[in-house]
Amino acid sequence: MTNTATAAPKAPEAGFATEPLSAVILKSLLDKLNISVSTGALNQACQHAQQEYAGATPTQRMNAVLKTLKITQVKVAQLRWSRFDQRKLPAMIFYQQQWQLIERDAERQLLLTGADNETQKLDAEEIEEALILWLQVLPKSNPEGKTSIKESIAARLVLSEVFKTKRWLLDVVVATLIVNLLAVMSSLFAMQVYDRVVPTLAYATLWTLVAGMGIVMILDWSLKTIRARILDSLSCATDKSVTQKVFDHVMQLQLDTRPRSLGTLAAQVGGLDSVRQFFSSGVIFALVDLPFALMFIAFIWVVGGSIAWVYLLALPIAAMLGWVSQKRLRKLLKQQMLRSNERQGLLVDTIQGAESIRTNNATWRFSEEWKSITASISGYNIRQKAISNFATVTTGTLASLTSVAAIVVGVAEIEAGNLTMGALIACSILGGRVIAPVAQSVQYLVQWQTVSQSLSMVDQVLKLDTERRADQSLLMPDEPPKQIGLENIRFSYPNSPIQQLNIAQFNAQAGDRIALLGSIGSGKSTLLKVLAGLYRPSEGRIRLGQADLWEIDPRVVSDHVSYLPQSVHLFKGTLRSNLTLSGVASDSHLLRVCESLGIDRIAADSPNSMDLVISEGGEGLSGGQRQLVGLGRIFLAQPKVWLLDEPTASLDNESERQVMTALRAYVKPEDILIIATHRPALAAQMANRIIVMQQGKIVADGPADKILPKMMVRPQKAVSAGAAAASNTDTAPNPRSSNGSSAQSGEDTV
Template identity: 30%
Template sequence: MPRSGSGKELLRCLEFVARTHHRDFNEAAVLAGLPLENHDLTPSVFERAAQRLKLASKIVQRSVEDINPALLPAIVLLTNNRACVVHSIDKAKGSAEVIYPELNDAATEIALDDIAEQANGYIIYCRPEFDFDKRADDTFKANHRHWFWGVIRENRKLYKDVLIAALLINIFALAMPLFVMNVYDRVVPNQATETLWVLAVGAFVAITADMVLRLMRTWYVDLAANRTDVKVSSSILQRVLAMRMADAPQATGSFVSGIQGFESVRQFFSSASVNALVDLPFVVFFIAVIAIINPYLALPIIVGALLLFLHALATQHKMRSMAEDSMRASAMRNASLVEAVGSLALVKTFNGQSKAQATWEKSTIYISRSAARMRVLSASLATSGTWIQQTVAISMIIIGVYLVIAGNLTVGGIIAAYLLSSRAMAPIGQAASLLGQYHTAATAMKSLNDVMARESEGNDDASKQSKPILNGHIQFKNVSFAYSNDTPEALSNVSFEINPGEKVAILGRNGSGKSSITRLIMGLYHPQKGQVRVDNIDLQQINLTQLRRNIGYLPQDADLMFGTIQDNITMPSETLHAEQLVQVANQVGLANVTNRYPDGLNHMIQERGRNVSGGQRQLIALARALINDPPMIILDEPTGSLDHSSEDQLKRTLLENTKVKTLIVVTHKTSMLDLVERIIVVDSGKIVADGKKDDVLHALRSGRVGAG
């Protein structure tokens, strides 16, 4: 895959092509969740970005002179990690109309030879996909592409080559039986050594071709499997990261175990399995060839195949049940492991080792027994298949002897039929032995279908409104919200409005709904009733990636990711200068922490920030919230783990840096109220007070309003 380090140029080229084809371009939607390098678009992920604009794209290795004029405009990748758009070509003049991103879409006429000198040999063609409008009946609309089978269909050319190779391999499989039959029936009786050599050369050519075709078939299957693995694995993680918080798994370990089940699906589509299944239809071909030699010789194979099929059919229900039970037990075991390791200090402190060990061992014993029973069933199919295959061979020889005595068959015919019988029975036995693997893969597919069916936040939806810069006007209109259908409402008929630049504190008892308000503003959840609006736009109509870029958010639980302190702080930042990072670290008081480490901001943080104190975690999370200098800042208990000195420094920083910003502070500390001019009091999911700070505080002190 070619590289184009100037991802911004490539993105601007995509934008020009999209607008040429009348596609609305929303940069945040186009790039949301893609594996960018330094926040830049690269050719390796260009196709996925174009798909979000309903553009079909393909990167081809081609010179500028060979560009197909019917497919213009096309993107030309240039040397020095640059890109441009060729809008039109005039072959008579030997020139082209080119758009360079740095010239703001202005067209420039350049000689084809000059463009060819700059090009690196790769062209990206983009064409619009067909759009069905609302008049089209859903019955006639194209089906949505399945997350797995859609990728398999992308590789249909490779699988077509696999089928062609399988056809030729099975035709060449006739070479040895026919060679042996002719040697015994014609060469030996007539001592025709010249014919022997002709037949031998033909057989050698056939087995050599067979070897080459087998290697090619295996290579094609593995190539298709690798392509599928990369694309499907990427789409699974993309779906997981894009799913709504309302659909987030309750048990992380079991959820991850279900995703890991894709490994069994991938293994089932490996070369061994696919080759066995592709060879299965040719059983009929070999039976027909044997029947040509003598119809009676085909009877044992037909009976043997039916017996093996009935045996496999009888074990289906049990194998399917064991595969499902085994996967559930594996998910439970994985969940207990993740929970125990993630809460290791808790387990040790309250002596929970015995319970965790018992849960693990109970699940392991069950999984081991299920696996053993599955292996026994699979072994019974394999051994019965071997026994049936050998019985079929013996039966054919017995029938063949009687046919030879009766003068209806030659000795060479018996040997040829015997060799062909093994080729006929082998695919049936292999397919039967794959049943256990099939049921494991089918169970994993069900689990993955559930994951892929979960609703997405829609950050890659280009139809959502693009708002790169927000003013900070927040409105709640009759909002009612519950985290699930079986939990009470966290908010009930809540309405309020926060103007741009306003400083507001939200007070209330534990569980009153304060954090729920902040999560709704962040778009992490959507209300069941009412509207949450930012800058007069319903949050469900705005691109959430852009929304979150405009909000500096400190959640109540200041979680950190594995990586350096700098990695954690710069997570939301696309472009950052070192001076910015140092400045923010100093502002929140983080410099006092990093100065203690020899590697400073490059100090490594363990998962969830386990190797730093709660206060240090909070300072890092605060720096992360402020690093982009956003117009809105939402802080949920920002000083809960800070000492008085750190709290005072944070207050000074916020007073200085939020003069023109919208600030929302959820707090239990009255000292933090110095930052605000208005207070909203929440109790049992309802707003019980909303007004100027002094008025609300007076009401609270006089007992006219209840809050914690």
């Protein structure tokens, strides 16, 4: 167990706010970030920023420099070295009264380079309080929104499902081949009738031909129906399997890397619908029919000679039209989809936060935001519709033009004696079969843009890390863990340079009852989530029992470690289904837990008892009742490690007492209990060991009876008192303090 105490933060180095940003250092940093900029322009921008923003912070001046240089892909953050996530180097540092470049060399040693190009190696401790300016290069957005099928994970997923069995492909190709050959029969029928039946009025021949055509039509109808059925069932099966895979991926996402905007995430996953619609809307017919266009042209050549040229000329024009339209649509659709996802996120946020919006009189603000997003979506929509309508109408006109041109050429051929009237009519019928799939393909090229944008949205979700690698062989220890600990843990949220946890050593043994104290934002919840295996630290190791927690099967981890979040989420269902989320608790166990925690009173107040209906989003229970349900879940799970984040924050005194009693009864002597709380009274009642956190670090760790009394004295200085107490304290945990007197007066929060 560690006993760490850090000094209070030192004052920032004088002069940091006014010292000009060094153009030389900034140039080196931008070069390292692969952002090219001319030295002259950079010098001018730095001078301009210094003159215009003389008294401003370094961040404001850096932003001014970037704005002058028109560098938009970079965000600036300013923070102390002690909170900086060192993996995010290089950066600029204000040290020894000057701006310098800080990076790591090949041996991972910290290296400072000054404006004079002098370099020096140094240790992290020397620059603990120095100021860092960090430039975050935002991922390059793909302005064209181009997603190649090869790069797209979602597209590969869909295609691998579509082609899992290839039998259907053969069936569809054979059916299509026959359907197209039958189309040739229809044109031959027309030719025979015009050339042989009409001149002689040979009815016997006509009836024979009609009988033949009857068989052809029945065959055509049957094959088309079978082909559609095959493709429909294929698209349903693909849809089922792909959406399931994406849903499972979302369920296994590493929680700290999950995007913060959940409404947008939901919209991204919903994008799969347009992919499914595309694949089930008959695109495969158009694709399969497309090569037959060439076959029909060949047939027209045989029957009508030079008429074939007309169609051969129309083909590339139609293809060009489709290609140009989809190219123009690409960028528009991407913008439209991004805004649509944003709107979906706003809708979810507004519905969830309706109470806060109303009570803060903020309805107008959200309404304005909605109006502005909708206006831009409509703008994109109108432009997109104009392009696709142009493509559709122009292809239609092209089809008519082609058929007029074919007739004109045909008339000339008839005059020259190269063609009969029947052959001209047969060519006209076949010509329709050339233009139709090409026109359809233009539509699909246009539609493909929507699909490829949806695919790239789904891709963004599929690219997020899952909690375990797919190829990882996981441990399944059969012994329950007797300890949980951290070694050299550092944690920061993605895209944030701030280190939210920095803990060299922490160990909790069986029997430990730990209260985690610290001011708001000090990292208590983050620590509990890291211990629960919900957040993956960027560095270091979490030991659960003898193994690394991230090497253990997550189901085994959840069996042994339970975490109660600060705000408990309830799901649509009943009180019972919300308590027994995993569905493994027996009724008698459930009833005992409900009685111990007072949940039975919630059930008793409802006519439906334990079947009390909970609606989507957990509406139907009060804040305190939700917290009891959350506790109930953990009591039912009976874990070895109990991680409770402010478990009684929403409870009244009576319920809190009941929960405390229940905790004493249910937490077994060999279990580990860690409670994050702002209430020293709660800590005094439950804990035999106190840990105090500050800025993501453990600043005090020791027996409750040594640390708590000092914290009760001046709650406003609790954290530093805790740190001071710890520095005078034995490092071994003491048995639980019996000194309840300090607890009684300790209703203050820490």
